[in-house]
Amino acid sequence: MFIFVVHSIKMITLTEENYIKAIYHLGKQGLEMVNTNAIARAMKTKASSVTDMIKKLSEKGYIDYKKYHGVNLTRNGRSVAINIIRKHRLWEVFLVEKLNFTWDEVHEVAEHLEHIRSEKLIDELDAFLEFPKYDPHGDPIPDKQGNFKSINKILLSQAVIGKSYKCVGVKDTSSVFLKYLDGNSIALGTIVDIIYREPYDSSIKIGLNNTTILVSLNVAKNLFIKEV
Amino acid sequence: MFIFVVHSIKMITLTEENYIKAIYHLGKQGLEMVNTNAIARAMKTKASSVTDMIKKLSEKGYIDYKKYHGVNLTRNGRSVAINIIRKHRLWEVFLVEKLNFTWDEVHEVAEHLEHIRSEKLIDELDAFLEFPKYDPHGDPIPDKQGNFKSINKILLSQAVIGKSYKCVGVKDTSSVFLKYLDGNSIALGTIVDIIYREPYDSSIKIGLNNTTILVSLNVAKNLFIKEV
DNA sequence: ACTAAAATTTAGATTAATCTAAATTTTAGT
DNA sequence: ACTAAAATTTAGATTAATCTAAATTTTAGT
Numbered sequence: 001m002f003i004f005v006v007h008s009i010k011m012i013t014l015t016e017e018n019y020i021k022a023i024y025h026l027g028k029q030g031l032e033m034v035n036t037n038a039i040a041r042a043m044k045t046k047a048s049s050v051t052d053m054i055k056k057l058s059e060k061g062y063i064d065y066k067k068y069h070g071v072n073l074t075r076n077g078r079s080v081a082i083n084i085i086r087k088h089r090l091w092e093v094f095l096v097e098k099l100n101f102t103w104d105e106v107h108e109v110a111e112h113l114e115h116i117r118s119e120k121l122i123d124e125l126d127a128f129l130e131f132p133k134y135d136p137h138g139d140p141i142p143d144k145q146g147n148f149k150s151i152n153k154i155l156l157s158q159a160v161i162g163k164s165y166k167c168v169g170v171k172d173t174s175s176v177f178l179k180y181l182d183g184n185s186i187a188l189g190t191i192v193d194i195i196y197r198e199p200y201d202s203s204i205k206i207g208l209n210n211t212t213i214l215v216s217l218n219v220a221k222n223l224f225i226k227e228v
Numbered sequence: 229m230f231i232f233v234v235h236s237i238k239m240i241t242l243t244e245e246n247y248i249k250a251i252y253h254l255g256k257q258g259l260e261m262v263n264t265n266a267i268a269r270a271m272k273t274k275a276s277s278v279t280d281m282i283k284k285l286s287e288k289g290y291i292d293y294k295k296y297h298g299v300n301l302t303r304n305g306r307s308v309a310i311n312i313i314r315k316h317r318l319w320e321v322f323l324v325e326k327l328n329f330t331w332d333e334v335h336e337v338a339e340h341l342e343h344i345r346s347e348k349l350i351d352e353l354d355a356f357l358e359f360p361k362y363d364p365h366g367d368p369i370p371d372k373q374g375n376f377k378s379i380n381k382i383l384l385s386q387a388v389i390g391k392s393y394k395c396v397g398v399k400d401t402s403s404v405f406l407k408y409l410d411g412n413s414i415a416l417g418t419i420v421d422i423i424y425r426e427p428y429d430s431s432i433k434i435g436l437n438n439t440t441i442l443v444s445l446n447v448a449k450n451l452f453i454k455e456v
Numbered sequence: 457a458c459t460a461a462a463a464t465t466t467a468g469a470t471t472a473a474t475c476t477a478a479a480t481t482t483t484a485g486t
Numbered sequence: 487a488c489t490a491a492a493a494t495t496t497a498g499a500t501t502a503a504t505c506t507a508a509a510t511t512t513t514a515g516t
Contacts, residue, residue: 015473036494049474051495056472068481068494099352109346118337124327243503264464277504279465284502296464296511 010060014115017084019043019053020062023073024081033070079146086142088114089135090125096136097129103136104178137178138169138188138224156204157220159194166191169224177222184213191228238288242343245312247271247281248290251301252309261298307374314370316342317363318353324364325357331364332406365406366397366416366452384432385448387422394419397452405450412441419456 022042026034036054040047058065062077073081091113095101101109123144126132134140142148153168167190170178181187186208193207202217215223250270254262264282268275286293290305301309319341323329329337351372354360362368370376381396395418398405409415414436421435430445443451 013472037492045473046475047494048476048496052473095349098356099349101348101352105348109344109349112344112346113341116337116340118340120329120333121323121327121337124329128326241502265462273503274505275464276466276506280503 012060012062012080015053016057016060016062017080017115019050019057020073020077020081021084023063023071024078024085027073033066033072035070039071082142082146082148084114086144086146087116087122089139089141090122090129090132092135092137093129093132093141094125102178102182104175104182106136107173107175134169136188137173138167151226153224153226155221156192156206156215156223156225157202157217159204159220159225161194161197164191164193164228165225166228167223168226170222171224172222177219180219181223184215185209186223192225240288240290240308243281244285244288244290245308245343247278247285248301248305248309249312251291251299252306252313255301261294261300263298267299310370310374310376312342314372314374315344315350317367317369318350318357318360320363320365321357321360321369322353330406330410332403332410334364335401335403362397364416365401366395379454381452381454383449384420384434384443384451384453385430385445387432387448387453389422389425392419392421392456393453394456395451396454398450399452400450405447408447409451412443413437414451420453 019039022039023034026038026042036047036050039050039054043050054063054065054071057063057077058071061074062080063071063073065071088110091110092106095106095109096103126144131143132141138153140148140150151168155171156165159165167186167188169188170181186192190208194204195207195212196205198204198214202220203214204217204220205212205214247267250267251262254266254270264275264278267278267282271278282291282293282299285291285305286299289302290308291299291301293299316338319338320334323334323337324331354372359371360369366381368376368378379396383399384393387393395414395416397416398409414420418436422432423435423440424433426432426442430448431442432445432448433440433442
């Protein structure tokens, strides 16, 4: 007699994927564990809901959970997160390069497309786009194996007066910020000269395309640049 | 004092969309109402689950429901269905023409892509593909307004001996059938000559590309052709 | 017209994801 | 070291979609 024990190999749900992605992004910043409230904020949900989900993700082996102290992605969880990010960023490139989306329009749609599960789809999309290395916001796209290296970038707020830099990415990808950059002719690749930092509020005067503009500290803290 | 009465304008769920699509496809064949068991079969669920969903769809105005007698899509429900079909078929064209999918691989992925909600996405995709009129299985693609005309096609099983026809579509879109066609060099656009119908089992001898093959009635009932 | 079989619906339960309110644990300032 | 505030978890409830088993209605063959 045979007894089949079904280990209930449960598929990962869409919501679980989104939690894992959020935990990945939150964990990137520091070395500490990611805490419940931060996840709740990112997921626009309540802390108690996060606790429930955290337990589930922990049981499924995507995170290490220390009660009252927070979570960290396991190797497996990190791999899930990176795969979703790969899909998200490839779709963003597709939307901008092939479907005439602007860089402030892509995020919302990509949030949905990133959950489509088909290895062939994403590998073929990657090839169709000629294996792009960066998405429209300057973020690196992981390859099939999950490898990607971020470029050596700093924030505009940390720029040295007198030097020249190239814009290579944005930290804030909100539509309102990206439209601000569009409105001031700042795009990825744009060369900016750091002219002057106002001591009072740390706003920065920069030169680009034959003009100079003054950007606030808030703006400077959300634009990535690189020495040229 | 103001009292805000929230009318709970509930978004249509993914599952609801799939039920509406199934009802649309089932309703196409005949003029009668679509019955519960047929929906259950199409949705791979139980009749009791269908009854629950039917009530919900009826309350939301997507279907007319006559208890114990079945359902019909309302004008609104039909428009939802056609919009999903438009998305499904456009994605299928994209997968085959741009991402090297074969016609037997597209259905499953398109089942997921069809639920992405972005008008801009689908209109731009339509333009990117140069407004295709038919999907890889020969099915017509509705335009933005939901208009589409099916071509004047018949089944191979209804062909007249001695005449020549062009293959224009498939009724069965299962992978195993499409691979059978591939294996016998039958593609959309292929010209077939109807040579002989075997009285015993209604199998049909057809000529194509300098050879003749014998196809079963089952095959003949799933291949759409058109007089040339 | 009757009635057994088929089709459908109802009743009550389950799972995933969420919530509020209460309880518990940790943190940070003295 | 104590303790109030902040953070987190627990308990119990809700919603969408599903299920099984029982009840009800329709259908189809005499």
